[in-house]
Amino acid sequence: MNKSSELFEQAKKHIPGGVNSPVRAFNGVGGTPVFFAKADGACVYDVDGKEYIDYVGSWGPMILGHNHPAIKTAVLKAVENGLSFGAPTEVEVTMADKVCEFLPSVEKVRMVNSGTEATMTAIRLARGFTGRDKLLKFEGCYHGHADSLLVKAGSGLLTMGVPSSPGIPADVAAHTLTAEFNNLDSVRALFEAQPDDIACIIVEPVAGNMNCIPPNDGFLQGLRDLCDEFKAVLIFDEVMTGFRVAKGSCQTLYNVKPDLTTLGKIIGGGMPVGAFGGRADIMGHLAPDGPVYQAGTLSGNPVAMAAGLAALEQLEADGFYQELTDKTTYLLNGIKAQAAKYKVAMTTSQVGGMFGLFFTDKEKVQSFAEVMTCDADKFKRFFHLCLEQGIYLAPSAFEAGFVSAAHSYEQLDKTIAGIGKALEQL
Ligand SMILES: Cc1ncc(COP(=O)(O)O)c(C=O)c1O
Numbered sequence: 001m002n003k004s005s006e007l008f009e010q011a012k013k014h015i016p017g018g019v020n021s022p023v024r025a026f027n028g029v030g031g032t033p034v035f036f037a038k039a040d041g042a043c044v045y046d047v048d049g050k051e052y053i054d055y056v057g058s059w060g061p062m063i064l065g066h067n068h069p070a071i072k073t074a075v076l077k078a079v080e081n082g083l084s085f086g087a088p089t090e091v092e093v094t095m096a097d098k099v100c101e102f103l104p105s106v107e108k109v110r111m112v113n114s115g116t117e118a119t120m121t122a123i124r125l126a127r128g129f130t131g132r133d134k135l136l137k138f139e140g141c142y143h144g145h146a147d148s149l150l151v152k153a154g155s156g157l158l159t160m161g162v163p164s165s166p167g168i169p170a171d172v173a174a175h176t177l178t179a180e181f182n183n184l185d186s187v188r189a190l191f192e193a194q195p196d197d198i199a200c201i202i203v204e205p206v207a208g209n210m211n212c213i214p215p216n217d218g219f220l221q222g223l224r225d226l227c228d229e230f231k232a233v234l235i236f237d238e239v240m241t242g243f244r245v246a247k248g249s250c251q252t253l254y255n256v257k258p259d260l261t262t263l264g265k266i267i268g269g270g271m272p273v274g275a276f277g278g279r280a281d282i283m284g285h286l287a288p289d290g291p292v293y294q295a296g297t298l299s300g301n302p303v304a305m306a307a308g309l310a311a312l313e314q315l316e317a318d319g320f321y322q323e324l325t326d327k328t329t330y331l332l333n334g335i336k337a338q339a340a341k342y343k344v345a346m347t348t349s350q351v352g353g354m355f356g357l358f359f360t361d362k363e364k365v366q367s368f369a370e371v372m373t374c375d376a377d378k379f380k381r382f383f384h385l386c387l388e389q390g391i392y393l394a395p396s397a398f399e400a401g402f403v404s405a406a407h408s409y410e411q412l413d414k415t416i417a418g419i420g421k422a423l424e425q426l
């Protein structure tokens, strides 16, 4: 037994499933989870001292790599002044200005502590603003674990094979309508069946919780048009894609303006942060300006804000996103060449520094139904072979992968070679 397995046994005694978030338990790939002791740059190190090149990046936040000096310095400086005040601070104001500068659709923004809080509140706000109850989401998209969003959801729910969670009252779930990602007809049909009832559409503009599926041409604009036609609020859940695919996120990359945007991950620089923002008239309905209530003891925490702000400042460097995109393309081209060499049916997807790997002979995977036709068993074997090669991928076939600015071409070459060995043994 290595130290990770020992710790997992010990963890199961007092932590449900031995983990504090389900996908970490490795149920999606079998075996026992790796426990990490430290991380630096593009690498994570387990408690037994093994080094892995990391493509999880703490599920997205680590776009600069682990332990980035600018973030570390900002956090240490903030800690000197106290951990939390529960009162307004200057750094929150700077953060709000920065978010509005990066995201042209965001006129006002409220900081929270997680992506879940951000999406949960954005939906409450959309309901309060429109006076309607129903929300429309897409099968296989994940927006955190608020009750009304755990319906046909992706990520850990797909990994566990329970796309809708027990514990949610049927009359709550009844307000959640689900459509097919990349299928505008399925959205129109729901609007036409109940034209005055749908408060909002919430969508991952690039779906990253059923592997990685970019939107087809016109899909996001089509959602914008349908929301305008039926007077519903369009929410882009950019918790994963926010500052990941471009400085201006999906909304600038695809040139579609949502009414509200939810953020998380990168905006906290590795600390627990989320945010939601958008049109000033909608945000004006939020307490204390308006009646829609939301609050948080640690919201806008000064240490978390300092970390997030330091991260966002790094993203302003000239050529940052081009370089990240180029590295990701290089990695995927290398992987595809290895798959061809070893005659493994595999396809990839990419948007900026975000990517997907699919075991399928399809050229492109565009929908939840197509994701479900991919070979999940092959992924499980592949995952463990990669782990042996010192490559840490997400322990599930339903998660996107992430490249960071800290990944060197030497590390990418090492990854390509390691993946080649894994594919050869598959
Ligand atoms: C697109 C998306 N929305 C919302 C969430 C929820 O964020 P959190 O895990 O910070 O609650 C996640 C990730 O978990 C996500 O990927």
Ligand SMILES: N[C@H](C=O)CCC(=O)O
Pocket: 021, 022, 023, 024, 059, 142, 155, 156, 208, 209, 240, 399
């Ligand atoms: N897919 C999830 C977030 O993006 C993974 C994080 C988790 O569930 O622990």
